[in-house]
Amino acid sequence: MIPKLSPLQWLIAVLLLVFYGFAVFALTRDYYLRHPLPSVATAPPVPHALPDEGVGDWVRDALGESAGGLPEAVLSSDPVLLAQEADRLFAERRFDAAIARYRRALELNADDQDSRNDLGLALFYAGRADEALTQLQAGAAAAPAFQRIWLTLGFVASRSGEESLAREALTRASTLDPDSEVGAEAKRMLQELGAP
Numbered sequence: 001m002i003p004k005l006s007p008l009q010w011l012i013a014v015l016l017l018v019f020y021g022f023a024v025f026a027l028t029r030d031y032y033l034r035h036p037l038p039s040v041a042t043a044p045p046v047p048h049a050l051p052d053e054g055v056g057d058w059v060r061d062a063l064g065e066s067a068g069g070l071p072e073a074v075l076s077s078d079p080v081l082l083a084q085e086a087d088r089l090f091a092e093r094r095f096d097a098a099i100a101r102y103r104r105a106l107e108l109n110a111d112d113q114d115s116r117n118d119l120g121l122a123l124f125y126a127g128r129a130d131e132a133l134t135q136l137q138a139g140a141a142a143a144p145a146f147q148r149i150w151l152t153l154g155f156v157a158s159r160s161g162e163e164s165l166a167r168e169a170l171t172r173a174s175t176l177d178p179d180s181e182v183g184a185e186a187k188r189m190l191q192e193l194g195a196p
Contacts (some may be wrong), residue, residue: 031137079108084116091116095126117149117167120156129160140169147176158193167193 005013086101102119105112116139123132136153143149154170157163170193173186 001184029172035106077108079105079112083107083118085120086115086118090122093125095112095122097123113143113146113149117146117152120149120152124159126157131155132156133160133162133165140172145176147173147180147182150176151182151189154186154189157191163193 012111019038050194081100082105086105088097089095089101099119099122102115102122105115108118109167116135118135120132120139123129123135133153133156133193136156139146139149140153149170152174154166154173156169157169158166167190170190174183176192177183
């Protein structure tokens, strides 16, 4: 049986709930003001989405290597595992190690344009912009219909002061598939560069 409350008791209960809600809001707001979320602009993009349960994760768990990287014997001949391991290293900002993995993956599968694109990004973030541009230009020439490599080439060129190359690459990325995410990002970057 539910007890009956007087109007004064209802008013007190409502005021307590309002006070509780305000207190939770104030504490949460204060926490996030003191501990802001990391800015998206400060972190380099992950080259392409890392799989939640990738083949590399299964192998790593099966070998009991969940705390570290995959053993060299497993990586040495599997370009898919190499690319996944390189993506993991890239996400950890270990660019030099990622570069070595991407290069090995490309030795095993020269047609892997995702790895070529990611290698270019890793080279750029490792401070080797000239090598990055060379790698990305070769990838764009080898796969002219691969939209993402044109976007990456445009990004690296714009950050390296190669404005005409950046415009050319971003224009190409935006026209290959204007309605895609990559196309929209290319258009946004072209607007940032301003009119020619």
